[in-house]
Amino acid sequence: MDYFPQVSTFAKESKRVSTEEELISLLDSVLPKLGFSHYALVSQVDLTNRPTGAVNILKLPEDWVNHSRSMKYYADDPVIIAAQHELAPFEWEELDQKLDLSPKHRRLMQEAREFGLQGGFTVPVHAPGVVSGLCSFVSGSKGIDPDCLPAANFIGVYAFDAARRIAAKNQVLNRTHTRLTDRQRECLIMAAKGKSDSVIGCILGLGRDTVHMHVERAKRSYGVSSRNEAIVRALFESQIAYADVLSK
Amino acid sequence: MTHLITHHDAHNFQSELNQMFELRKQVFVDTYKWDLTCTDGKEIDQFDTPEAYYLIERCSENGDVIGSVRFLPTTTPHLMSEIFPHLCAHDRPEGPDVWEISRLFCSPLVQDRVMRDLVRRRLALSMIEFSLLFGISKLILVTHMFTLNQLVSCPWDVYPLGMPVGKGANQIAAMGMNITPSTLIAMRNHFGMHEPVLQEYQSFTISDAA
Numbered sequence: 001m002d003y004f005p006q007v008s009t010f011a012k013e014s015k016r017v018s019t020e021e022e023l024i025s026l027l028d029s030v031l032p033k034l035g036f037s038h039y040a041l042v043s044q045v046d047l048t049n050r051p052t053g054a055v056n057i058l059k060l061p062e063d064w065v066n067h068s069r070s071m072k073y074y075a076d077d078p079v080i081i082a083a084q085h086e087l088a089p090f091e092w093e094e095l096d097q098k099l100d101l102s103p104k105h106r107r108l109m110q111e112a113r114e115f116g117l118q119g120g121f122t123v124p125v126h127a128p129g130v131v132s133g134l135c136s137f138v139s140g141s142k143g144i145d146p147d148c149l150p151a152a153n154f155i156g157v158y159a160f161d162a163a164r165r166i167a168a169k170n171q172v173l174n175r176t177h178t179r180l181t182d183r184q185r186e187c188l189i190m191a192a193k194g195k196s197d198s199v200i201g202c203i204l205g206l207g208r209d210t211v212h213m214h215v216e217r218a219k220r221s222y223g224v225s226s227r228n229e230a231i232v233r234a235l236f237e238s239q240i241a242y243a244d245v246l247s248k
Numbered sequence: 249m250t251h252l253i254t255h256h257d258a259h260n261f262q263s264e265l266n267q268m269f270e271l272r273k274q275v276f277v278d279t280y281k282w283d284l285t286c287t288d289g290k291e292i293d294q295f296d297t298p299e300a301y302y303l304i305e306r307c308s309e310n311g312d313v314i315g316s317v318r319f320l321p322t323t324t325p326h327l328m329s330e331i332f333p334h335l336c337a338h339d340r341p342e343g344p345d346v347w348e349i350s351r352l353f354c355s356p357l358v359q360d361r362v363m364r365d366l367v368r369r370r371l372a373l374s375m376i377e378f379s380l381l382f383g384i385s386k387l388i389l390v391t392h393m394f395t396l397n398q399l400v401s402c403p404w405d406v407y408p409l410g411m412p413v414g415k416g417a418n419q420i421a422a423m424g425m426n427i428t429p430s431t432l433i434a435m436r437n438h439f440g441m442h443e444p445v446l447q448e449y450q451s452f453t454i455s456d457a458a
Contacts, residue, residue, distance in 0.1 A: 003411065007411065012407060087394055088393075126397070127398050127401060128361060128365070129361075129365070130401075150411050153393060154396070154411075154412070154421070157397050157400055158400055161397070161401050164401070
């Protein structure tokens with residue numbers, strides 16, 4: 001079966017989509033032709049506390065999503081773990097060649113199978129300086145047509161690129177994402193430069209406890225428990241810039 | 249500094265060309281382990297003819313070659329016609345306005361990641377500037393599937409010409425890229441680099457392109 005027409009169409013259309021809905025519509029129209037019924041496009045970030053700008057487009061059986069969320073499966077998902085260090089795409093059947101699968105991993109894969117999640121193919125997406133991600137396609141119990149894998153590879157790369165582009169655009173447009181106050185920004189920038197609360201207080205003309213409060217509030221805005229994490233989030237969401245942190 | 253070397257002025261740039269051929273061996277043969285022939289520590293193939301044009305990136309401090317990409321016209325033998333015709337699903341793009349790029353690299357001596365990114369960005373921008381100067385409307389190339397993601401993530405119009413061939417690390421695909429003035433604008437915005445990159449040298453003037 002020649003899958004080039006699907007690849008060609010997808011490549012062209014994926015550059016045109018500008019919203020998640022349009023991308024989902026495109027995936028829904030092309031992927032069934034390759035025998036895939038479900039998919040997941042995900043950035044390699046903590047999905048329970050996802051920074052805005054991260055990719056998270058899922059078409060998975062809803063009861064699986066609820067089940068895995070309640071079981072907090074993300075940490076144990078061998079597909080996600082393998083995608084972190086694999087460069088080449090892989091079939092889920094090959095997972096035991098990519099990873100030492102623990103009983104927990106095997107249990108997760110078995111439970112996923114019971115929810116219809118088998119016959120999967122994952123395209124890891126890595127680029128220097130950018131948060132990694134993955135694009136998984138699921139064919140279900142009927143299995144994957146091996147001829148469609150090169151096409152799935154192409155489509156996965158173009159799809160993830162579109163998803164990332166859309167997420168970045170939404171990050172800019174989305175007024176409800178974490179907004180630090182000016183003071184919180186200033187304190188975080190100083191903290192990122194390695195300054196203690198007392199030193200930050202001296203520089204900004206604030207008391208040490210006030211600085212501490214600003215940093216705590218920033219942490220709470222991001223839902224994180226350390227100031228390092230708050231700094232990283234602020235950088236990821238462009239609330240503070242490397243230029244701010246690295247300048248004198 | 250980025251500039252073009254053609255057969256017109258190759259004699260003035262023999263040292264730079266030699267550096268480029270030596271670096272090609274270090275990158276493509278020693279590091280990537282491609283099956284290419286080398287002589288005298290240099291990687292030169294049957295397409296390095298007077299028809300080939302080279303964009304060279306040089307270190308601004310000492311003039312050493314730190315990156316390069318080769319342009320071949322599709323009106324004479326090139327990689328896609330001689331070695332990879334099977335990678336194209338339909339008619340192979342060719343014509344006086346279609347050129348093929350190959351052997352793009354950044355020198356292994358440049359180890360700083362930011363600098364390596366900069367070299368690649370300058371090569372990408374100069375490729376587009378050169379294409380626009382020369383009336384090239386389409387570029388074709390063969391890419392490893394591993395680096396497809398980096399190619400696709402730039403805002404140029406790059407699309408598959410056929411299905412990938414090969415397995416694992418050796419999986420490659422033919423791609424086409426349409427070049428228009430808006431490509432240059434989009435890429436300059438994407439990189440945040442708004443100055444022209446390609447420099448004019450005495451031996452090459454815009455009128456040579458005509």
